[in-house]
Structure formats: structure tokens, C-alpha cells
Amino acid sequence: MASLYTKLVAHTLFPLHERLMQRPTFGYVDELEKSQWLSRAGVEQLQMHKLKLLLQSAEQHSPWHAERIHAAGLEPRSDAPLTLEALRRLPTMTKQDATRNVEQLVWRDIPGGAFKYNTGGSSGQPLIFHYGRLRQASDAAGRIRARRWWGVEVGDREVYLWGAPVELNKTGHIKALRDRLLNQLVLNAFDMSAANMDAYIEAIRRFQPKCIYGYASSLALLAAHARERSTRLRLPSLKVVCTTGEPLYPHQRKLIEETFGVPAANEFGSRDIGFTAHETPDGQMLLMSESIILEVLDTQGNPVAPGESGEAVMTGLCSHAQPFIRYRTGDVVRYANDTCKAGRGLHVIGEVVGRTTDFVVRSDGTIMHALAVIYVLRATEGIDEFKFIQHSIQDVEILVVRNPDWTEQSRDKAVSGIQARLGNNVRIELRLVDSIPPEVSGKYRYVVSHVPLQSGLDSALRESPPTMQPEKI
Template sequence: MHPYLSRHLLYPLHESLVKRPTFKYLAELEQSQWLSRPEIERLQGTKLKALLRVAYDHCPWHRKRIQEAGLELDGETPLTLQDLRRLPTMNKQDALENRDEMTWQGVPGGAFKYNTGGSSGEPLIFYFGRWRQASDAAGRMRARRWWGIEVGEPEVYLWGAPVELDKTDRVKAIRDRLLNQLVLNAFEMSPGNMDTYLEAIQAFKPKCLYGYASSMALLAAHARERHTKLILPSLKAVCTTGEPLYPYQQALIEKVFGAPVANEFGSRDIGFTAHETPQGQVLLMSESIILEVLDPEGQPVGEGELGEAVMTGLCSEAQPFIRYRTGDIVRQSNDTCQRGRGLHVIGEVIGRSTDFIVRSDGAIMHALAVIYVLRAIEGVAEFKLIQHTVRDVEVLLVPSRSWQAEANPQIIKGLQARLGDEVRVQIRLLDQIPPEISGKHRYVVSHVPLPAALKIAANTNNVPQSRRETRKLA
């Protein structure tokens, strides 16, 4: 499809039909990013008051907390960050256990059930509305424009896909092609498939590649091993997401694909959060999110210090996430955008990393392929999957009160659908899952070695460095 038709006709028509105000919000974002920092924070305060009014009127769990904090929601004066901090923080367990009391089912446009990727080991089912969807889409569109990539221009996604396509999935595939989007399955990265992916990317002539950081690095390592020479003159950027991007991964991806890497930060529960600029800065989507960086005692950290990202989703009316502890670790920064935008700057995103899984036929799969199976099982509070061999998998599982023994065969069937029918799955129920010796929690661990030439793409031993340091190393 010609990019002009996709950008000006098909994409806006699609968003209008599903009642998402994506392009309206995109126009607002293009203007608001140039506000000064105080003006941005005043806009945040106005949106925060509107969100708290929604939470007070429609979400009993939030109403009680707002009342106890003594927050004044009348009048037009914007709230401040100090006002917000009168509320206690919330976490995934709060959102899980009190979902019904914090969800506005009557939100305009409808409330849609969704779930997190489960990479934290704690799957979360929650609701989001059309404004959250629009915020995610419009935020990415604006960030792409920072790199010279326009809406509707060819884009390849290296992303997760179901084992078998149902009718809805086939409709989505047709929609993707009309919007000039090609989706390649990151869960099926066998050598043969990766050869096909490289050919498809070459033929599609994308302006942007988008996918999991580790999967993109794996594909780049495969291309290098095969001595595949990619010629992609239209490619403006490779956008990575889902996990930390390490310096050696970035260098490999940039060398193989011949374009700079731009890292994205976000999560399913909070949504699209931040994106890297061509200048190497990570800019927060400040119009949609208030970010606090807090220490273990819940106090703000100082300039340059690491802390937990605690976020308030200003477009989360369906199920408000207010002072939500994400579990992600970031570095506090008081820097300003080098191009003059008023958006807040994130010094560094540590985040979480995942591992690869090797299927019994040798295909290399992103860890989310098995995470998706476990997160969908009712009654799973926490989990850890350990791949001992290509045919032996152990699942450590902490059951919740809704756990039923009938879930065991569901887990086995789901994992065998991903890993192969001959794979033996042992399930162990525990009261708690101990962390690694390092003190870190890893939720998918594979002891199956990757081919030597591909190890660089899956190496997660190094700690991610700041983006400025990464640029120098690359």
C-alpha cells in the first residue's frame, strides 16, 4: 500500500472505526512536546486531577484512598507532584486482588481485558480503554517521527504470534499489510525461519524494524553467521523493546542492519512509556505518564541515582494505575531534551531481561513464548520455568487461592505445543520461589547452549550501561 494512502486514509479510518482517538492525540502530542518543562508539569497536574475524579467517581478502591489522603478535586487548579505523593503507592497484587473495585466498566469506548507479559513472574489481568490504546499508538508514532519515520511507511515487526492463527488473527494480518506492517514470528526463530525472515526484510524495504531486543540481536547474529549481506537503504532505525538492550547487542544490530538502534521502554500495564532520541536521550511520554523514581523506603532518589520506576498512567481511566510500582529500575535524571522539548529525561533504564528457549527441533524461541502459556493459567501467582535439556522442562509454581489441580494438564499441553510433544514437563508447587544466588529473580532460565555463533545475541551477563556510554562502545 502506498504510504500516503495508509497514513492519510486507511490508518485514520481504522482508528476511527474502532473508536480510538489516536490521530487526535497525535496532533496534541506534536504540539505539547515543545512546551516548557513547567508547562508540561502543569498539563500533567490537570490530567492528574481529571484521572483522580474518574477514580473517585467510579472506582471504590481508589475512592477510599483519595478520601484518606484528603485530596481536593474540586476547582480547576492543577494538582502537583506533592499532592500526588499524599496517596500511597500500589503494586501488582493490589491491582490483581482489587480489580473489580478499581475498574470502570462503563468507561466511554469500553473496558477491554488484557494481561501482562508475566516476565516479572506475576501475571496480571487488568482492563484498559480506548484512550490508553490511543496513547500507546500515538506515542510510538511521534517517537518514530523523531527518527524520520512517518506513519504508514513500511515497518517490520519481529514479534510474538500464536501457534495457530484463528479468524481474528487472519483479519489482523490483512489489516497489518494494508497499514504497511509485516509481522515476523519471534517465537519461531529456527535457522530456516530466520533465513526466510532476512529475505522478507530485504524484499519489504522497511523504514523501521521493531521487536524484542534479544530476538533482533539473535537475527543479526544469524545473518552474520550466514554471511548474509543486507542492503536496506530505506531503513531509518531499528527500534528494540521488551528488555534491556546491551552494548554488544546494539553494536551487532547496527552493523548487520546498517541503521541506528533506538530503544523503547514500556510495559503492558502502564503502556508505552519512553523512547530514545537520535541524540541518545530517553524521553518520557510526559503527557500520558507521571514518573517517580523511588528508593526502597518510597522516597525520591537523587540526581543520577537508581530507583524503582513508580508510574501514574494519566490515560488509564478504565482501571487507574496511580503511583504504581512497576518493579523496573531506572536512573533519575534532571536533564533537559537537547532539542528543546519539555519532556522529562530518563537517565538509564535497567529493566529486566529474559532468556532464550531452545525447542526440541533446534528452533530458538524468545522466552515470552512460554511465559504466554503460564500467564494464561488461572491460579498461578508466581512461576519460574527452567529448561534443563531440550526435552526436560521444570516449572516452579506458587499457586494462588484459585489454583485447581486441573491446571496441570493445561500447562503441560500448552508448553508441549510450544516446545514439542516429546518434551517432559515437571511441575512443582512451592510456597515461594527462591531468587538466584545473585539475589536477582529470573523467571525463564535455559541451560541448553545456543550455537556458538549465536551466543553473543543471548548473553545477558553484562549490566546495561547508560545510553551515552553505549553509543561510545558501539
């Protein structure tokens, strides 16, 4: 039974917060709760309706897209229905396109405002883009619906194992207060020393969350640490552990589920496109089809055969502030030849193959998620691509593919930012290169650490043998 404070958060505090932020989150939640039960054909008809609205908006407010829409012979303002085949007449869009044409893409006067964000995830290619209130609402509403699949409601207690800046500023403290008011406890994934992980375990026990959410590898690391301490976190309140940011490998899933005593459910998404898909209690990864059109294309840009893997090319149907239309994400995915076992019309993703990242380690033994250094490099002007290599505790190499915005100040900013994370005694060699090749395995790893974790914690990183790779993540 929900506590009085949980009800206060669910029915008053969180809805009030979203209204003050001018985000139509709860109206969109109501829409999603209904639309998920449409037939697959009904869902795809809804996608085409939203696509037409997006193209109309892009034609009017984004000159770069308008030129491409006209060149492709599309007429979004006509009464004729749109089709996926017609959409494919548009060329695909790259991160470089989004970065280099930003002034021709952004609708700055969009109602509610266009907000600047920089991202790069584990891709090694930083991107500055803008999002609007509808995109924010889409992400929040999608997660609310996905949590409900697992019996977690708005206002229920959640723990976030998430990234944090080096130092909290005034805004950071305000966000921390907001999180606590909304029944959320945030633990820093960028500062996972043994002492901190002991404290995290105790904090989770005291907080008694219904859901724990965080980077897949960081949650696996915390689970491995708990196992080393012969500690289990089987809380009577806990329903699910939701992982995000990277693939959840079978050994990590097993470790998390054994430690917490509940299922692990993986999430797929990115800052630029937004919340994309979430795993259900039936073990299926469902696309947020009402907000995203996902095409799976081969290296020539053609749709792959049903059941085959290819690059995820996405159209964000709520990305009006800076439209992402046929956007090449660089992720490799596969559609499942399946329908939702619970009867939803949403598309089913069979497999997500993300890029691999490592942890990095400070000289004092503190373990940091790869995003701790990615955040620094993606915020540095003039970087097109990067690769961070930690050869030892005190030796770091950074490969940079620069663009015309690169200056010596960019170099200084990158080096000082990394030293702020890892320590001023770290030796950093930053090398400018023309390109960054993939690993011998063919995978792209943009943060690589050769520093071993302390005994027992390496189980959070070890991948399963090839015969045990997941059918769906």
C-alpha cells in the same frame, strides 16, 4: 518521496481504522506534537491537569481508588491545584492490588468500552487488567511521534519481529490482513529456526521497510544469524531499528547496528502502564511525560536523590478504564540530570534496568523468545508468580506461587500449554512453592534456559563486561 500507497495508508486507511476502533489516536498525535515543545515546567503543569482529571474519574468510577483518595485527604474536584507532593500522600499500588480488586477498579461503562487483557511480561507475576480507547490511543500516538523523531512517518513500511500464537485463528488471520493493508509485515519471534531466519532475512529485503521493530534479544539473534551467513541487511530504505521488551545491551546494539547499518533505538514500556519512553537520535531516552508520571523511589517508598536509581512507580494519566495510580512496576530506573538536547520539555531517563530473560529451544532447534512460554503461564488461572527453567531440550521445571484460584485444571492447562510450545515429548515438572528468590546476582530471571544456542548465535545473548554497561539504554 512517499509512494501513493504510503500516502493512502497515512491519510486514509490508518485514520479510518482508528476511527472505526473509536480511538482518538490522531487527535492525540496532534496534541503530542505541540506539547513536547513546552518547557519542563509547562509539561509538569499539563501532567497535574491530567492527574486531576484521572483522580476525578477514579473517585467516581473506581471504589477501591475512591477510598484511598479520600483517606489521603485529596479533593480532586476542588479548585486547588494538585502537586506531586499531594499525589505522594496516596499509598503505592501493587500488581496484587490490581489483580485482587479488579471489580472495584474497572469502569465497565466507560465510553468506548473497557477491554480485558492479561499480561506478565518478564516479571513472572501475571496480571489481568482492563484498558480503554484513550489508553490505546496514547500508546499508538506515542509511537507515531517517536517514529517521527527518526524520520519514519505513518504509513511507511515497518517490519515487526513479534510474538504469535501457536496457531492462527480467524481473528489472527484478520489481524494479519490488517497488518499488510497498513504496510506492516509481522515475522514470528516465537519460531526462529535457522530456516525461518533465512526466510525472515529475505522477506525483509523484499519488503524494504523504513523501520524494523521487535524484541531486543530477538533482533540481536536475527542479526547474529545474518552474520553467521555473512549477510548484511543494509537496506537503502531503512532508517532505524527499534527494540523493545527488555534492555538493549551494548554488544546487542553493536551487533544490530553493524548488521543493519542504521542506529538502534530502544523503547521502554509495558502492557499494564503502556508505551513509556523512547530513545531519540541524540541518544536520550525521553519519557512520554504527557501520558505518564514517573516517580523513582527507594525501598522505603521515598523519592531517591537526583541521579540515583530506584523502582519505577508510575501513574498512567490515560488509564481511566482501570486506573493505575502510583503503580509499582518492579523495574529499576534512573532519571538523568539532563534536558532534551533537541529542546523538548519531556523528562529524560538515564537508565532502565529491566529483568533478564533467556531464549528457549525446541528439540528441533527452533529458538523461541522467552515470552513464548510466559504467554502460556500468565494466561493460567491461579498463578501469582512463576519461574520457568529449561534444564535440557526435554527437561523443564516450572516453579509456581499459587493464589486461591489455583486448581488441578490450572496445572493441566500450564503443562499442556508448554508442551504445545516445546513439544509433547518434553518432560515437565511443575512444583508449587511459597516464594521465588532472585538469582545470586540479585536479578530476577523468570525464564532461564541452560540449553546452548547453536554455534555463533550465543553472541546475541552474551552481556558486555561490567565496565561497558550502558549509561543509557
